[in-house]
Every structure is written in C-alpha cells, then in structure tokens.
Amino acid sequence: MSYRPLSFAGYVRQAMRPYRIGIPFVFSLVAGIAVAASVLALRANSDFHLIRAVAPHLSTLVETQDRPEMLRMLSSIARERGVQLVLVQRGQVLASTRSLEELDRPFKSQGSLVPIGQSHVTGSDLVTNVHIARENGPETDADILMFSPLSPILLSCLWIALGVLALSFAVSQLYSLKLISVIRETIRPIEKTDEAIRLLLEDKEPNLPLTGIREIDNIRSTLIETRRSLTDATDRLAEAKSKELVADAYRRLIHDLYTPVAALKETVKIIEKETTKPTIREKAQHRLIRLAEQILNQVSVAKENLQFEPKPLAQDDIRTCVSEAAEQAWLAFPDRDRVQLNQRIPDRPISIPHDSENLRRAISNLVSNALRASRGTVDVELERMESSVAIRVSDDGLGIDEDDISLHLQGRLQSSEGNRPGYGLPSANHIARLHGGRLIYRRSPLGGACFEIRI
Amino acid sequence: MRLHWTYIPILFLLWATACTGGKSQNSPAQSEPYIKAIYALPRTLDPVLMNDTASLMVSNLLYDGLLRFTPDLGFEGALAESWSLDQDGRRYVFKLRSGLRFHDGSAITPEAVVRSLTRAVSPKSTVFKYYDCIQGAEDYFAGRARSVAGLKADGPNRVVIELKYPFPPFLSVLAGATAKVLPINADQDPGFFNRPIGSGPFQFAQLKTSAGSEGELLLTAFDHYQAGVPKVKTLTLRAMSEAKAMQEAQAGRVHDLANFPLGGNEPVFKAGRDASTPVAATWVIGLNVRKAPFNDLKLRQSFKAAIDGEAFRTAFYPDAVAAPGYIPSGLPGFLREPVQLKLGARSAPLEAITVAVPEVLSREKEIREFLEARLRKQGWSVTFVSMAWDKLMEGYDKKTLQAFLVSMNMDYPDTEFLIRNFETGNPDNFSGLSDPALDRLIRKARGSTDRLTRNALYQEVARRLEQLAVTVNLFHPRAHNWVHRCVKGFVPNVLADYYIDYRGVELDQECLASAGGGK
Numbered sequence: 014m015s016y017r018p019l020s021f022a023g024y025v026r027q028a029m030r031p032y033r034i035g036i037p038f039v040f041s042l043v044a045g046i047a048v049a050a051s052v053l054a055l056r057a058n059s060d061f062h063l064i065r066a067v068a069p070h071l072s073t074l075v076e077t078q079d080r081p082e083m084l085r086m087l088s089s090i091a092r093e094r095g096v097q098l099v100l101v102q103r104g105q106v107l108a109s110t111r112s113l114e115e116l117d118r119p120f121k122s123q124g125s126l127v128p129i130g131q132s133h134v135t136g137s138d139l140v141t142n143v144h145i146a147r148e149n150g151p152e153t154d155a156d157i158l159m160f161s162p163l164s165p166i167l168l169s170c171l172w173i174a175l176g177v178l179a180l181s182f183a184v185s186q187l188y189s190l191k192l193i194s195v196i197r198e199t200i201r202p203i204e205k206t207d208e209a210i211r212l213l214l215e216d217k218e219p220n221l222p223l224t225g226i227r228e229i230d231n232i233r234s235t236l237i238e239t240r241r242s243l244t245d246a247t248d249r250l251a252e253a254k255s256k257e258l259v260a261d262a263y264r265r266l267i268h269d270l271y272t273p274v275a276a277l278k279e280t281v282k283i284i285e286k287e288t289t290k291p292t293i294r295e296k297a298q299h300r301l302i303r304l305a306e307q308i309l310n311q312v313s314v315a316k317e318n319l320q321f322e323p324k325p326l327a328q329d330d331i332r333t334c335v336s337e338a339a340e341q342a343w344l345a346f347p348d349r350d351r352v353q354l355n356q357r358i359p360d361r362p363i364s365i366p367h368d369s370e371n372l373r374r375a376i377s378n379l380v381s382n383a384l385r386a387s388r389g390t391v392d393v394e395l396e397r398m399e400s401s402v403a404i405r406v407s408d409d410g411l412g413i414d415e416d417d418i419s420l421h422l423q424g425r426l427q428s429s430e431g432n433r434p435g436y437g438l439p440s441a442n443h444i445a446r447l448h449g450g451r452l453i454y455r456r457s458p459l460g461g462a463c464f465e466i467r468i
Numbered sequence: 469m470r471l472h473w474t475y476i477p478i479l480f481l482l483w484a485t486a487c488t489g490g491k492s493q494n495s496p497a498q499s500e501p502y503i504k505a506i507y508a509l510p511r512t513l514d515p516v517l518m519n520d521t522a523s524l525m526v527s528n529l530l531y532d533g534l535l536r537f538t539p540d541l542g543f544e545g546a547l548a549e550s551w552s553l554d555q556d557g558r559r560y561v562f563k564l565r566s567g568l569r570f571h572d573g574s575a576i577t578p579e580a581v582v583r584s585l586t587r588a589v590s591p592k593s594t595v596f597k598y599y600d601c602i603q604g605a606e607d608y609f610a611g612r613a614r615s616v617a618g619l620k621a622d623g624p625n626r627v628v629i630e631l632k633y634p635f636p637p638f639l640s641v642l643a644g645a646t647a648k649v650l651p652i653n654a655d656q657d658p659g660f661f662n663r664p665i666g667s668g669p670f671q672f673a674q675l676k677t678s679a680g681s682e683g684e685l686l687l688t689a690f691d692h693y694q695a696g697v698p699k700v701k702t703l704t705l706r707a708m709s710e711a712k713a714m715q716e717a718q719a720g721r722v723h724d725l726a727n728f729p730l731g732g733n734e735p736v737f738k739a740g741r742d743a744s745t746p747v748a749a750t751w752v753i754g755l756n757v758r759k760a761p762f763n764d765l766k767l768r769q770s771f772k773a774a775i776d777g778e779a780f781r782t783a784f785y786p787d788a789v790a791a792p793g794y795i796p797s798g799l800p801g802f803l804r805e806p807v808q809l810k811l812g813a814r815s816a817p818l819e820a821i822t823v824a825v826p827e828v829l830s831r832e833k834e835i836r837e838f839l840e841a842r843l844r845k846q847g848w849s850v851t852f853v854s855m856a857w858d859k860l861m862e863g864y865d866k867k868t869l870q871a872f873l874v875s876m877n878m879d880y881p882d883t884e885f886l887i888r889n890f891e892t893g894n895p896d897n898f899s900g901l902s903d904p905a906l907d908r909l910i911r912k913a914r915g916s917t918d919r920l921t922r923n924a925l926y927q928e929v930a931r932r933l934e935q936l937a938v939t940v941n942l943f944h945p946r947a948h949n950w951v952h953r954c955v956k957g958f959v960p961n962v963l964a965d966y967y968i969d970y971r972g973v974e975l976d977q978e979c980l981a982s983a984g985g986g987k
Binding site for chain 2: 073074076078081084089107116
C-alpha cells in the first residue's frame with residue numbers, strides 16, 4: 014500500500030466523515046425515538062380523556078342495551094379518529110367497530126408489550142382501556158377499549174426522523190464545509206511560511222504578514238529571527254572566507270611560484286653553464302623570458318586578488334555606481350558600434366552600503382566580459398529587493414558552461430580571447446563577497462550568460 | 469452515477485409510497501353471475517306490501533329510499549344528500565342529490581318521494597304501522613283526506629316530512645326496506661310490479677317461477693347507480709330449500725346462503741366461509757289468542773312454560789343467545805332473566821293444538837318431533853305440522869293459524885318495531901292480543917325521548933308480554949352467513965340478512981378459476 018499524504022483540508026474532511034454521517038443518524042434516531050415516545054404518551058392521554066368524555070353517554074347506552082346506538086356512536090368516533098373501539102361487558106363483546114363478527118363473542122385480549130400510562134402497546138396498536146360505570150345505575154359495568162393503530166403514529170415518527178436526518182445531514186454538511194473553509198484560511202499562513210522558507214533557500218526576501226493566530230505568528234517571529242541569524246552568520250562566514258581566500262591566495266602564489274622559480278633557476282644554470290651549446294642556450298634564454306612573464310602574470314593576478322582589503326562601506330545611492338561602470342566599459346570597448354547596451358535603472362534612489370570604487374570595477378569587468386561575448390545586446394539591470402540589491406549583467410552570447418563557473422570565479426581558466434587568464438570574474442566575485450554578497454551565474458533570458466551581484 | 473447508501477431508506481420509502489398510492493381501488497363490474505340462494509321467491513315486489521324477508525331483501529336491491537343502513541346500523545344518505553330535524557323533533561327536511569335517475573332514466577323528483585311515502589300510508593299498505601306517526605297519515609289511511617298533510621315536496625330537490633309527535637326511530641323507518649321510492653306513475657300501471665322500476669343498485673331483469681317454491685329472480689347491475697356501480701354485473705336470487713341450498717353450496721353452484729338460518733356447524737361450512745354476526749331477531753312460537761285454546765291466558769302460560777326454549781336452543785342452535793324475553797339482546801327492553809309466571813293448576817286443553825313449522829328448514833322434521841314429543845309427554849294434545857312458506861305466511865297474514873314457528877326479524881333496529889305488533893288494533897298484530905295496560909305502556913314509551921325512561925318502559929312491556937304469554941321465546945339467533953370462499957367484500961349486517969349491502973360484493977376471478985370455474 015503506497016503512502017499518499019493528504020492535504021490538511023483533505024485530512025480534516027476524511028477525519029470528520031464518520032461524524033458527518035454518524036451524527037445525523039444518531040440525532041435522527043434519538044429524535045425519532047423521542048418523538049415516538051412523546052406522541053404515544055400524548056395519544057394515550059388523549060385517547061383516555063376522549064373515552065372518559067363519552068363514558069357517561071356510553072354507560073347509558075350500555076344500561077339501556079341500545080346496541081344500534083352504541084355502534085353508531087363508536088363508528089362515528091372510530092371514523093373521525095382513525096381508531097377501532099370495542100365495548101366489552103362481562104367478557105363478551107357488546108359493540109365493536111373492528112368486526113361485526115366478534116359481537117356477542119368472548120373478547121380476546123392481545124398481550125401487552127409496553128405500558129404507557131393508562132394504555133399499553135400491543136404488537137400493532139396502542140390500547141387504552143377505560144372502565145365505565147354509571148353511579149347508581151344497574152348493568153352498566155363495562156370496559157371500553159380504544160385501539161389506535163401504531164403504524165400511522167410510527168410512520169409519522171419515521172417521517173419526522175427522516176426529516177431530522179435530512180436537516181441534520183444538511184446542517185452537518187454545511188458546518189463541515191464551513192469548518193474546512195476556515196481551516197483552509199487558517200493554514201494559508203502556514204503555506205506562506207513554507208513558501209518563505211523556500212524563498213530563504215533561494216536567498217529571496219520572504220513576505221510574512223502577521224496572521225492574528227498566535228501559534229503561526231510565533232513561527233513567523235522564529236523564522237525572521239532565524240533568517241537574521243543566518244544573515245549574520247553568512248556575513249561572518251564571508252569575512253572569514255575572505256581572509257581564508259587571501260591566505261589561500263598567498264599559499265597558492267607561493268605554491269604556484271615554486272615551480273616556475275625552480276624552473277627559472279634551472280634555466281639560469283643552463284645559460285650560465287659554459288658547456289651549454291649555443292642552440293640550447295638560446296632556447297633556454299627564450300624559456301627564461303616565458304618563465305619570467307608567467308611569474309609576473311601570476312604575481313599580477315595575486316596582486317589583483319590581494320590588494321582589496323576589507324574597508325568600511327559607505328551608505329550611498331548605488332545607481333550612479335552601476336551607471337558609470339557600464340558607461341566606462343562601454344567606452345573602453347573598441348567594437349562598441351556592434352553592440353547595444355541597455356540599462357534598466359530604477360528612477361528612485363537606492364541607498365545601500367557599498368564601496369563604489371571596487372564595485373564599479375567589478376561591474377565594469379562584468380560589462381566588459383558581456384560586451385566581448387555579446388552578439389549585439391547587453392542588458393544591465395538594477396533591482397531593489399526588500400533587503401538587498403541585485404545587479405544583473407546579461408548578454409546574448411554563447412554563455413558559459415555551468416560546470417566551469419567555479420573555475421572561472423577562481424581565475425583558473427583563460428579569458429574568452431584565450432590568450433590570458435580571465436581576471437574579471439574572480440575579481441568581481443571577490444568584490445561581491447567583500448560586500449557580504451555573492452556573484453550568481455544563471456542563463457540569461459537573452460540566451461547568453463547572466464551574472465548577478467547580489468549584495 | 470454512484471448511489472450513496474444513506475439514500476437507500478429514502479428511496480425505499482418513496483417506492484413503498486408509490487406502490488401503495490398507485491394501487492387501483494376500482495375494478496369493473498364482473499360478468500360472472502353471483503348466485504344467492506334464498507328460501508323463497510319474494511311474495512311481492514311492492515315495498516308497501518312486504519312482510520317477508522325475501523321480499524324485503526329484493527326491495528333493498530331494486531329500490532332506494534331517502535336513507536339506507538350501514539352494516540353497523542348507522543345511517544347514510546341514499547337518495548338524500550343531507551337532512552335536518554327541527555328543535556322539537558317533528559319536522560324533517562331532506563335535500564335530494566342532484567341528477568338522480570330511475571332505472572328507466574326518468575328523473576327522481578321530490579314529488580315521487582312524496583307519492584311513494586303516501587303509498588306507505590294508503591289503505592292498501594300493510595306497513596302503515598311504521599308510518600302512522602306522520603302528520604295526517606291516519607286520516608289518509610282512513611280515507612278522510614285526499615293527501616297526507618305531513619308529506620310535502622318543497623322546491624326542486626327538497627322533501628319535508630312532519631310528524632304528529634317526536635318519534636326517534638323515524639330515521640330507521642326511512643332507512644328500512646319499505647320506505648322505497650317508486651316512479652310517480654307506478655300505481656297507474658297495473659303491471660308495474662311484474663317488471664318494477666326502481667333506483668337501487670340492481671335493476672329487474674327477469675323472474676322465473678316454477679312448480680313448488682323454486683324459481684329465480686335475475687337482477688343486473690344499474691350502470692348509472694348514484695353511489696357507484698355494483699361490482700357484480702348479474703345477481704341471481706335462486707329459491708330453494710335449505711337442504712338443497714347447502715348441497716348446491718357444497719358443490720360450489722351458489723355463492724352465499726345468508727338467507728338461511730344456519731347454525732354454523734353444518735358440513736357446508738367446511739367448504740366456505742362463515743361471516744357470523746348476531747342479528748336482531750327472535751325465534752318464537754307465536755300464539756294466536758283469537759283461536760282456542762290460546763284465548764285462555766292460563767293455558768297460554770302453561771303452554772309457554774311447558775316448552776323448554778333453552779333445551780331447544782341447545783339442541784338445534786347452540787350458538788344462539790338464550791331468549792328470556794321477546795326483545796333480542798342488544799336492544800332496549802332486553803330481559804336478562806326470565807319472568808317467573810305464577811302458574812295455577814292446569815286443565816288439559818279441550819282442543820287439539822296445531823303448530824305450523826316452515827318446511828324450508830333443513831331440520832324441520834327433527835324440530836317438529838323434538839317439540840311435539842316433549843309436549844305430548846307433558847299431556848299436551850299438540851301436533852307440529854310442516855307447512856310451505858307461502859301457506860304459512862298466508863295464515864300469518866290472515867291470522868288463521870293457531871300457532872306457528874317463525875323468526876321475528878326487524879325492519880328497523882328499534883324495540884318499537886317489535887312491541888307494536890302487540891298493540892290493539894294493529895293490522896299486523898299476529899297474536900290478536902288486546903291489552904289496554906300494554907297499549908298504555910307502548911304509547912308511553914313511544915312518546916318518551918329519554919333513553920333511560922324508554923328502556924324502563926320497554927322492559928315493562930317485555931315483562932308484560934311474558935305474563936300475557938303470546939310468544940314462546942326459543943332463542944335470539946346468531947347469523948352464520950355462509951359465503952363461497954371466492955366471494956370478496958361480503959359484510960354481514962347486524963340487523964338482518966336482507967340489509968346486506970351487495971354493492972361491494974364481488975367474485976375473485978382468480979380464485980374461481982383455481983376452483984374449477986366456481987360452479
């Protein structure tokens with residue numbers, strides 16, 4: 014059996030199903046029984062008093078042995094009330110509306126099942142028995158029995174029970190639907206919280222309004238505090254990482270210089286050796302020059318990485334920085350007539366702590382790279398997020414293989430021209446991290462690369 | 469589309485409601501003839517001459533009156549849509565239904581109603597006694613008036629009846645089998661009752677008579693009957709003896725024996741259904757005081773005391789109710805205990821006594837022998853003779869019989885109907901009794917509207933009748949109406965079998981088919 018989790022509303026609906034069906038049934042059963050008992054009790058009382066009301070006249074008819082009048086009277090009552098009546102004297106049926114055939118026959122009483130006041134219930138009737146006798150009147154002792162059929166009473170009760178069932182079923186359904194609706198409303202903030210947590214994973218700013226529900230607002234507070242802690246931790250981590258990168262750069266420089274220096278040393282030895290053939294010496298001299306250039310390049314890169322030391326950031330409008338950097342790169346690009354540079358800068362100032370000099374260089378590097386890679390269009394976009402800023406540089410070039418991104422960011426791959434290492438991306442990455450942000454790569458909507466400085 | 473299980477009870481209820489609600493309550497009239505066995509053909513088809521149950525039964529099928537009885541002795545409008553009674557209980561106003569038609573299609577008018585009720589108080593009427601409470605009835609009956617003052621047509625659909633005095637059972641009289649409405653010109657056609665036209669649920673088709681008491685009367689459903697077309701298309705009343713009727717019933721050739729006084733224990737009940745109910749009737753041996761030796765009170769009392777009614781009931785109709793008095797149980801005046809007669813020394817009767825017994829009874833011979841043997845054993849010179857029903861009724865009407873065994877049924881459910889038979893001067897006074905004290909009690913009871921008072925007076929009348937010993941009360945019968953097992957909608961009537969409503973009776977065709985044609 015496979016595991017299929019339900020939505021919260023679905024779970025509530027499923028959990029409530031027995032109650033939605035069971036409660037109306039129980040309610041209607043109780044109502045039916047209560048109504049039946051009440052109706053029977055009222056009917057028994059009504060029957061009893063009706064017989065008592067006609068008893069004086071009936072006792073006169075019994076005394077005068079006027080069976081025709083007894084039959085007329087009993088028939089009239091029976092017809093109007095939907096009952097049967099039997100008048101019994103000395104165990105013999107004196108008058109009956111049930112069957113004329115039982116007249117002058119011994120009365121056969123049916124067993125009593127349930128007593129109800131002056132009456133009792135048999136298998137098919139509510140039987141009310143009243144003894145009638147006229148004071149000082151001879152020959153009047155008799156019993157009048159009224160048989161009220163149970164089936165109409167019980168049928169009425171059944172209809173009432175069914176009505177209650179239908180009504181309570183409808184109320185239960187409405188109540189259930191309303192409850193589920195309220196639950197849906199209630200869990201919407203939870204879904205938003207879930208969404209917010211996902212946005213956090215994507216480093217996006219979550220929007221979590223207050224809900225008015227204590228438990229959910231507590232989760233919201235916890236989430237915001239957690240996010241703030243995470244941001245602080247990220248800053249601290251970035252700072253530590255920056256220091257580690259500097260140390261690492263030194264280590265790599267030292268490590269990377271060891272081989273060419275060693276080779277330089279050996280080459281110098283070859284040149285200085287008197288016995289070295291002129292051709293070999295000449296090759297060694299050329300190699301010596303290449304080695305020197307390589308060392309200078311490595312030192313130059315290391316210098317680029319190391320010269321940026323963390324310094325306090327100034328709270329300023331970042332729009333100028335972005336715009337100037339894009340312009341600078343555009344002017345320096347010799348083939349700029351071929352490319353269209355689009356800037357999307359918000360009209361309203363975006364004030365954010367930043368190092369404008371370094372950030373300009375980083376943006377300029379990204380724009381220069383994009384101009385070189387572009388086939389005709391480069392977009393520069395500045396977007397204000399809730400608590401951060403995104404600077405995106407997109408081109409419509411070939412883009413970069415995502416597997417090589419980390420190598421590019423470390424400066425371990427050559428530039429697009431292929432004749433020198435790519436300095437721009439490691440530098441931009443470094444500057445973004447110095448701002449407590451990072452450099453994100455994704456595919457550009459224009460088809461090429463899109464680098465985003467998120468600070 | 470998926471059906472959720474919670475909807476199932478609701479769908480079931482809707483289905484059940486649709487099923488019960490959609491069931492048709494009506495079915496077309498059936499062509500299979502419904503055959504009812506009767507002990508004799510009707511003696512007359514004229515409602516105002518009717519005195520036997522066969523005639524009264526046919527009257528209720530052929531004719532409609534203003535009112536009719538329900539099976540449990542209630543009233544409902546027949547031709548009358550509604551009626552009212554004024555404060556002093558003497559003036560009734562009946563409103564007729566609209567669109568009423570006789571079987572020949574002619575309209576039923578208030579004048580026809582007045583004319584029909586006028587016939588009931590005419591000199592030729594044998595049921596005048598039921599209607600003599602109508603204002604002016606006696607003058608008309610005696611020929612002193614040309615119309616009945618208390619009977620009036622009022623507008624196109626109203627009939628007004630005014631009584632001489634408040635008479636509570638009058639609605640019962642109007643719901644009875646003699647208060648039927650005929651076309652206004654019925655009396656102008658001498659052959660009218662050979663092919664009578666009424667407005668009842670069935671219409672006359674044919675009367676077939678044959679030798680003896682057998683024959684049959686064919687009736688067909690009246691398609692425009694105002695209260696719904698009867699479910700059987702043809703109703704055949706087939707006259708035969710009780711013994712033959714039971715044979716025919718066992719063979720499945722007749723569909724009910726409600727017209728016969730069965731005890732419920734006859735073998736025929738194994739093949740059919742017993743729709744049993746008490747009926748307001750008393751089996752008596754009527755004694756004619758006009759004929760010696762029953763003109764002697766002491767002798768009548770001795771004769772009455774000599775017959776053990778309970779032994780007779782136990783031997784022949786054990787399911788019936790004992791009859792301590794003449795008035796049946798379930799009616800005011802019923803006596804729970806017999807009246808103890810003060811009997812003196814009895815001299816042997818000077819003349820032989822003959823008691824007529826209807827020959828239609830299946831156990832007629834046993835009955836005669838049972839009673840005769842017991843009386844002879846006590847020294848009575850008595851003979852119980854078997855007599856054809858027509859002859860017995862003729863003797864009853866002409867008061868020529870010394871004594872006779874009959875069931876005294878009631879045309880309407882009120883003690884008044886029974887006790888007025890003993891009123892001096894009543895043409896239907898079979899006993900010939902003339903007792904001023906009894907007459908005073910009857911009149912006093914008739915004028916009393918208080919139930920307890922009337923009941924006390926009726927009980928006095930009943931006790932007086934016992935002392936006068938004009939009837940030997942045998943039992944109050946319980947009707948055991950045998951019906952074919954394929955008969956549906958048969959509802960017995962507490963008053964008498966001739967008030968059974970045949971409009972709703974039908975034959976279950978599937979049952980008949982499974983029973984091999986039902987014949």
